[in-house]
Amino acid sequence: MPETISSHNSGSPVGSPGDEDSTARAVRSMFESVAPRYDFLNHLLSLRRDLAWRRATARALRDVLARPGSLAVDVCCGTGDLALAFARYSAGQVVGADFCHPMLASAREKAGTAARAISFLEADALRLPFADNSVDLVAVAFGFRNLTNYARGLEEMRRVLKPGGTVAILEFSRVNTPILGPLFRFYFRRLLPKIGTLISGVAGPYQYLPNSVTRFPDQEQLAVMMREAGFGKVDYRNFFAGAAALHRGEK
Numbered sequence: 001m002p003e004t005i006s007s008h009n010s011g012s013p014v015g016s017p018g019d020e021d022s023t024a025r026a027v028r029s030m031f032e033s034v035a036p037r038y039d040f041l042n043h044l045l046s047l048r049r050d051l052a053w054r055r056a057t058a059r060a061l062r063d064v065l066a067r068p069g070s071l072a073v074d075v076c077c078g079t080g081d082l083a084l085a086f087a088r089y090s091a092g093q094v095v096g097a098d099f100c101h102p103m104l105a106s107a108r109e110k111a112g113t114a115a116r117a118i119s120f121l122e123a124d125a126l127r128l129p130f131a132d133n134s135v136d137l138v139a140v141a142f143g144f145r146n147l148t149n150y151a152r153g154l155e156e157m158r159r160v161l162k163p164g165g166t167v168a169i170l171e172f173s174r175v176n177t178p179i180l181g182p183l184f185r186f187y188f189r190r191l192l193p194k195i196g197t198l199i200s201g202v203a204g205p206y207q208y209l210p211n212s213v214t215r216f217p218d219q220e221q222l223a224v225m226m227r228e229a230g231f232g233k234v235d236y237r238n239f240f241a242g243a244a245a246l247h248r249g250e251k
């Protein structure tokens with residue numbers, strides 16, 4: 001495939017280039033620093049669209065979730081909003097996994113008040129604690145972009161999925177419409193880092209956000225990466241003209 005695809009395989013740019021472990025540590029400590037304000041800022045900076053996108057993702061996956069006994073894993077679950085959205089439709093088990101303790105603590109607190117039980121565990125998305133061919137749905141919302149190695153992330157998700165299982169990636173993407181595109185980029189690249197930094201009181205993460213999205217594969221490129229990783233029936237849909245996109249595939 002084109003060079004642009006393989007050049008994206010290396011994943012997140014945070015930390016020392018070429019050293020995936022130190023990059024992962026930098027990502028984790030970045031989320032530790034924003035955890036207390038993560039939900040508030042997410043909802044504010046997206047005008048609560050992030051919640052609507054996760055709900056739409058759960059609706060799009062309800063057939064899998066509604067299977068009795070199904071196991072759905074929300075990888076890089078952070079404060080657990082996707083897992084919580086899944087729980088509304090689940091007739092089985094929902095598990096959230098993340099490697100950042102303070103984000104998980106917030107997820108557990110929120111799930112404590114939810115009607116259905118969701119379990120959360122501390123785990124690296126590149127080494128998931130699930131057996132081969134054991135999971136019905138592996139999903140990730142706004143977390144895939146942060147992985148230090150996208151190809152390995154896809155490989156690991158595919159490993160744990162049952163044959164016929166579904167992968168779903170909700171991630172920021174590209175707005176390519178003539179007027180909305182430049183307006184959105186101005187907001188996302190210029191205003192958002194300033195507001196995020198001001199409110200969180202932490203300098204790095206909200207500059208990292210637009211930078212990481214800029215270098216992240218666009219809709220078509222991510223679809224190609226998923227096919228290259230061995231997924232079939234890959235498709236995607238845009239939210240808000242492509243500000244975010246939901247990609248799906250099947251093992």
Ligand SMILES: C[S@@+](CC[C@H](N)C(=O)[O-])C[C@H]1O[C@@H](n2cnc3c(N)ncnc32)[C@H](O)[C@@H]1O
Pocket residue numbers: 024027028031075076077078079080081082097098099100103123124125126140141142143146147148
């Ligand atoms: C932008 S947040 C997204 C959180 C949540 N999924 C949401 O929709 O708000 C990214 C999350 O990915 C987690 N993360 C990044 N790399 C990870 C990895 N290798 N393994 C597990 N979690 C990871 C971070 O700790 C953080 O909680």
